[in-house]
Amino acid sequence: MKKTLIMLSVVMLLVSAVFGAGTIKIGVAFPMTGGIAAFGQMTLNGVKVAQSLYPTVLGKKIVLIVADNRSDKTEAANVVSRLIDYNHVKAIIGEIASSHSLAGGSIAERSHVPMLSPASTNPLVTQGKHYVFRACFIDPFQGHVAAVFAYNNLKARTAVVFTDVVQDYSVGLANFFVKDFVAMGGKVYKEFYQSGDQDFSAQLTDALNKHPDVIYVPGYYPEIALMARQARQLGYTGPFLAGDGAEAPELVKIGGAAVNGVYYTSHFNADAPFTEIGKEFVAKYKEMFKESPSALAALGFDSYLLLRNAIKRAGSDEPEKIAAALRHTKHFEGATGYITIDKYGNTIKSAVVNVVKNGKFTYVTTINP
Amino acid sequence: MKRISFKTNFILTVIFVIGSGFMLLWASNSLGDYWARIITLMAIYGIMATSYTLVNGVTGIFSLGHAGFIAVGAYTAALLTLPIQQKAMSFFITPLIWPLNSIQMGFLPATIIAGCVAAFAAFLVGYPSLRVTGDYFAIATLAFAEIIRIVIQNSYSVTNGSLGLKGIPPYTTIWWAWGWLLVTLIVLGSFKFSSYGRALRAMSEDTVAARAMGIDVFKHQLMSFVVSGFFAGIGGALYAHWLTTIDPRPTSLGIMLTFFVLIMIVVGGLGSLSGAVLGAVFFAFSAQWLRIVESPMNFFGLTIPGIPGMSMLIFAVVFILIMLFWRRGIMGRDELSWQYIYNHFSKRVGDQD
Numbered sequence: 081m082k083k084t085l086i087m088l089s090v091v092m093l094l095v096s097a098v099f100g101a102g103t104i105k106i107g108v109a110f111p112m113t114g115g116i117a118a119f120g121q122m123t124l125n126g127v128k129v130a131q132s133l134y135p136t137v138l139g140k141k142i143v144l145i146v147a148d149n150r151s152d153k154t155e156a157a158n159v160v161s162r163l164i165d166y167n168h169v170k171a172i173i174g175e176i177a178s179s180h181s182l183a184g185g186s187i188a189e190r191s192h193v194p195m196l197s198p199a200s201t202n203p204l205v206t207q208g209k210h211y212v213f214r215a216c217f218i219d220p221f222q223g224h225v226a227a228v229f230a231y232n233n234l235k236a237r238t239a240v241v242f243t244d245v246v247q248d249y250s251v252g253l254a255n256f257f258v259k260d261f262v263a264m265g266g267k268v269y270k271e272f273y274q275s276g277d278q279d280f281s282a283q284l285t286d287a288l289n290k291h292p293d294v295i296y297v298p299g300y301y302p303e304i305a306l307m308a309r310q311a312r313q314l315g316y317t318g319p320f321l322a323g324d325g326a327e328a329p330e331l332v333k334i335g336g337a338a339v340n341g342v343y344y345t346s347h348f349n350a351d352a353p354f355t356e357i358g359k360e361f362v363a364k365y366k367e368m369f370k371e372s373p374s375a376l377a378a379l380g381f382d383s384y385l386l387l388r389n390a391i392k393r394a395g396s397d398e399p400e401k402i403a404a405a406l407r408h409t410k411h412f413e414g415a416t417g418y419i420t421i422d423k424y425g426n427t428i429k430s431a432v433v434n435v436v437k438n439g440k441f442t443y444v445t446t447i448n449p
Numbered sequence: 450m451k452r453i454s455f456k457t458n459f460i461l462t463v464i465f466v467i468g469s470g471f472m473l474l475w476a477s478n479s480l481g482d483y484w485a486r487i488i489t490l491m492a493i494y495g496i497m498a499t500s501y502t503l504v505n506g507v508t509g510i511f512s513l514g515h516a517g518f519i520a521v522g523a524y525t526a527a528l529l530t531l532p533i534q535q536k537a538m539s540f541f542i543t544p545l546i547w548p549l550n551s552i553q554m555g556f557l558p559a560t561i562i563a564g565c566v567a568a569f570a571a572f573l574v575g576y577p578s579l580r581v582t583g584d585y586f587a588i589a590t591l592a593f594a595e596i597i598r599i600v601i602q603n604s605y606s607v608t609n610g611s612l613g614l615k616g617i618p619p620y621t622t623i624w625w626a627w628g629w630l631l632v633t634l635i636v637l638g639s640f641k642f643s644s645y646g647r648a649l650r651a652m653s654e655d656t657v658a659a660r661a662m663g664i665d666v667f668k669h670q671l672m673s674f675v676v677s678g679f680f681a682g683i684g685g686a687l688y689a690h691w692l693t694t695i696d697p698r699p700t701s702l703g704i705m706l707t708f709f710v711l712i713m714i715v716v717g718g719l720g721s722l723s724g725a726v727l728g729a730v731f732f733a734f735s736a737q738w739l740r741i742v743e744s745p746m747n748f749f750g751l752t753i754p755g756i757p758g759m760s761m762l763i764f765a766v767v768f769i770l771i772m773l774f775w776r777r778g779i780m781g782r783d784e785l786s787w788q789y790i791y792n793h794f795s796k797r798v799g800d801q802d
Contacts, residue, residue, distance in 0.1 A: 112757030115700060148743060148757040153701040157692055158486065158737065165483035179701070182615045182694040190619070191482065204615050207538060246602055248612040248696070255542050 103143045104397045106387060107163030109174035109184055109195075114151025119176045119376055123198050126373065126380030127173060129365050130388075137388045138397070145169060149180055156180035160187040160195065170397045171196065171390075173383045176376075178202030178248065185212040194403040196387055198379040201324075202248060206425035211403050213425040215383040215414070216347055217449075219249065223256025225345050225431040225447045226296060226321055230257075231264045233433075233445065234319055234343070236293035238267045242283065242307065244299040246274050253298035253323050273303060280307045284314055298323040304342065305335035312338040319343055327375055332439045342436045343444065348378040348416045349432050352443040357385075358415040375416070382414035386421075417446075451795075453788050461787050466631065477623045485623060486691075487737050492626035493687045494729035496633050497706075498713040499722050500680035505711070506720030506782070507641055508673040509653025511587045513707055514574060515681055517594030518567045520702040522682025523689035524601060524608055526563035527617045529554050530690065535616040542612065543605040556620040556690065560629070563686035564679040570597065571678020575671050582656075594707065602697040613696025614689075621691040629687060630726070633680050637722055638784075640676060649673055653720070716771055717778050724780030731779075739763055 108127060110120035127144065135141060145167050147159040156175055163169045164187070172188060172195040175181035181200035188195035189211050197205060197214040201222060206212050230236045239261055244250035258268050269290045271283040284307070287295065295311065297304050297320060304326050311320075319341050326344040335342070350372040353359050361381050365373040373381075389412055390405035391397055409421040420428045433444045453461075477485050501515045528549050536545050544550065578589040601608045608614070640646050648669050651659040660666050685702075689695050695702060709732065717728025739760035746753045771779070783789055 113761065117757075145744075146755065146757070147740070150761070151700065152705075153694075153696070153698075154490070154692060155736075158483075158490075161483045161486050162737070162740070165481045179613060179694070179696050179698065182613070183692055186616075186619065186693040202612075203541075204539060204612070208535075208616065246611050248610075251542060251611055 103141045104137060104391065105143050105145055105167060105169045106384075107160075107167060107169035107172040107174065108144050108146045109149055109156070109159045109163060109172055109180075110146065110176060111151040111180070112146065112148035116151050116177060119199070120148075120151075122374050122376040123176060123380035123383075125365070125369055126198075126361075126377030126382075127384045129361060129368055129373075129377070130381045130384035132368070133360070133364055134385065134388055137391050138395070140397070142388065149175065149184075151177075153179055153183050157183040157187055160184035161191075164188070164191045164193050169193070170399055171387050171402050173198065173380070173387065175200060178205050181205045181212070181214075185209055188212060192403070193399045194387075194390075194406055196383050196406065198383040199376055202252060203426075209425060210407075211399075213386075213406050213421060214427055215379050215386055215416070215419065216427060217429055217431060218426050219252040220256045221449060222323055222345050222431060223253045223298070224260045225433070226253075226298070226323065227257050227260035227264065227266075228447060229343070229345070229433050229445070230261060230294050230296065230321055231266055234294050234321070236266065236319075238269075238290060238292050239294050239296050240269045240271060240287040240290060240292040242271045242273055242280075242287075242295065242297040242299065244275055244303065245272050247299065249323070249325065250299045254296070257296055257298065273299075273307075275300065275303065277303060278306060280310050281314070284311050284316070288314055288316055292318065294319050294321050296321045298325065300325040301328040301331040302334060305331050305333075305339055308335050308342060309338040321345075324375060327434070327441065332436060335436075337439075339436045340438065344434055345447075346432050346434050347375040348373075349434055349441065349443040350374075350378075351441075352432075353415060354417060354446065355413050355415065357413050358417075361415040378415040382416050382419065385414055386412060386419065451791070453791055458787050469627075473623050473627055487733055489621060489623050489626045489691055491730045491733040492623070492630040493621070493684055493691060494710070494713060494733050495630045495726040496626075496680055496684035496687065497710045498717065498725035498729040499630075499633055499637055500677045500684065501710045502714040502717070502720060502722060502725040503637055503641070503673055503680075504677045506714060506718075506725075507646065507653065508649045508670055509720075510579075510582070510670055510674075511584075512590040512674070512677075513587050513704070513711075514578075514590030514594035515677075515710055516702055516704060516706040517574070517590075517597035518571055518678045518681035519685035519688065519706060520594075520597055520601060520695075520697065521570045522563040522567040522685030523695050523702060524614070524685075525566045525682070526556075526559045526686030527614050527689040527695060528552075528607075529559035529562060530556060530618055530620065531614065531616065532618070539612070539615055540606075540609050542610075545609075546606045549607065556618075556625070560683055560686040564682040567682020567685065568675050568679035571675045571681070572671070575674035575678075579667055579670050579674065591704070591707075594704070598697050598699070598703050601702075608697070611697065613694060613698075615694040617689055617693045617695070619690060619693050621687045626687055626691070629683055633683070634722060634726070637676070637680070641722065645669060645672065650720075712768065715778055716768060718775075718780035718782060719778060720782040721778070721780040721784055723785035724778055724783075727779055727785070735764060735767065736760070 149156040175184045178200040181197045201219045243254040322344040324346045394401035394405040412419045417429045430448045574593040648664045713728035713732045718724030743755045745755045
């Protein structure tokens with residue numbers, strides 16, 4: 081036992097010797113194992129692409145320290161604390177799920193270390209915080225985009241909204257969609273389901289009796305795919321509209337031909353990147369990982385660049401100054417569009433609407449804030 | 450074998466508690482924020498584990514509903530201490546109902562109320578469930594815990610539903626957590642060694658024999674269940690103010706939490722309060738300490754990249770080894786008392802002679 085202890089302390093000493101002067105440490109707090117490990121992996125790939133393209137800032141090498149939150153809320157708080165207090169990072173890219181960002185964010189806020197979430201869209205994440213930021217847009221905006229798209233582009237006047245009652249993401253999005261769609265003069269009917277449900281025929285029959293022009297399902301891909309299949313069997317031919325939770329290859333695998341005509345709001349489309357840096361990102365990503373990047377990868381890429389840009393503008397690697405610089409990000413060119421961060425730490429940027437066409441995610445339009 | 454007198458025992462215990470206090474003082478000042486958090490978490494897990502072992506170990510009825518009571522305590526305390534302004538901001542879909550929307554109180558009363566509400570929930574669950582025994586009881590409590598979680602998930606006007614609560618003041622410090630652990634240990638310790646506790650242990654050995662001796666089995670089991678629920682609620686309240694945000698996902702206040710606490714008490718020794726604390730400390734510590742194996746390592750120029758998930762693998766192997774070599778957990782059913790240490794010590798000396 082004693083021998084192992086000595087061995088381990090030697091190892092730890094060596095590890096700490098590796099990170100010497102001339103580097104800037106940035107923590108990455110992602111779920112690398114557990115329920116949402118796939119999200120962490122995808123986003124980390126994007127961060128890695130950014131690091132290989134832009135490895136330095138202020139003449140110093142950027143070192144990423146990845147900490148796994150095990151898809152667990154308690155650990156989400158612990159890893160942020162560990163990164164700040166034990167690894168002494170200057171800033172954190174972190175926490176994917178909104179509930180994890182809420183737990184980690186309060187630690188970052190207390191320690192005055194900036195934390196930039198790539199993908200937490202819940203408005204509560206940055207609310208009242210000065211050191212928590214995000215690279216993605218927030219749910220109210222995504223709901224707004226869906227409402228505008230449904231009303232203007234799909235010419236829908238009657239919508240049925242399916243809310244996944246157990247997902248805060250879905251509840252938030254549905255709420256904001258309804259608010260904006262009704263304000264524009266549309267008519268909304270509500271239906272409810274839960275993650276893990278297999279059979280939606282009761283809700284769908286009820287919904288189709290209302291003769292909707294569009295069915296809005298701000299949930300995740302497994303239920304959307306099943307719902308689309310069952311709706312087509314019941315004779316519904318109109319469009320579906322969903323949020324970024326629909327974006328996964330499994331949507332087409334489960335849904336087959338039925339998901340053709342599913343529109344969804346998203347952050348990015350690899351086939352139509354609208355910035356130069358976006359094209360550079362897609363090319364490098366394909367070279368490194370031999371596949372097309374997902375929206376999460378693009379957001380991870382942007383998170384890294386936003387932080388790097390903030391450090392550059394701050395001219396310092398002090399966490400306080402990085403946070404101040406991040407708050408003043410204006411019209412920054414990222415892979416997912418031009419990003420401006422407002423004083424609440426939220427991101428103002430355009431959203432993309434994609435559609436499933438012949439089993440492929442195809443770009444439809446961009447909606448600006 | 451010599452028996453340690455009550456006076457020596459008492460003095461040693463007081464010295465031990467004061468010594469631990471100084472240790473904690475040192476830890477909170479010089480170990481940094483991160484380890485201070487983990488040490489606080491150890492005590493919170495300790496409270497959850499000791500209250501759980503009262504039902505599963507001492508009373509010998511297998512409940513799987515502990516996370517439900519922890520959730521009730523966490524939500525009650527959080528709703529009572531949340532600043533009114535924060536409540537207005539968080540409940541943006543359905544406003545919080547009166548009178549919760551205009552209440553804000555201190556941490557101590559909120560924690561005690563949380564314990565009482567959780568105890569009441571334990572009474573409501575225990576009263577019907579304790580009519581069945583064995584596996585059926587386990588299933589019934591598991592179902593009730595899920596019901597509690599789903600009710601929380603759907604009561605938007607009280608709990609903010611699946612959106613959860615955030616911005617809970619970070620009141621839980623090392624002192625609150627370890628202080629409450631001390632209170633828990635004193636109360637549960639006295640309970641275990643009172644006549645009620647002896648009745649509970651008799652029932653856990655043989656229910657029929659205990660009933661033949663005139664013990665009201667149902668009454669005693671319900672009492673143990675309610676006391677356990679009270680301290681689970683306290684643990685939940687501390688947990689909520691430690692994490693500062695709670696939600697009713699199955700992974701945060703659901704069945705996973707029950708399993709974590711179950712691991713702690715089985716590793717520590719079913720039925721032993723001090724074993725439960727040891728199990729909790731061990732669980733919280735090794736989950737963090739083993740992160741070393743996940744970070745990239747450098748062996749004399751040879752870099753080994755960190756493998757995420759490696760620590761959980763080692764964690765599992767360690768638990769299997771413990772279960773293989775200490776079949777009844779670290780402490781078995783014994784308590785880590787001065788007598789226990791003395792006996793072990795004198796036995797060891799005797800062996801060498």
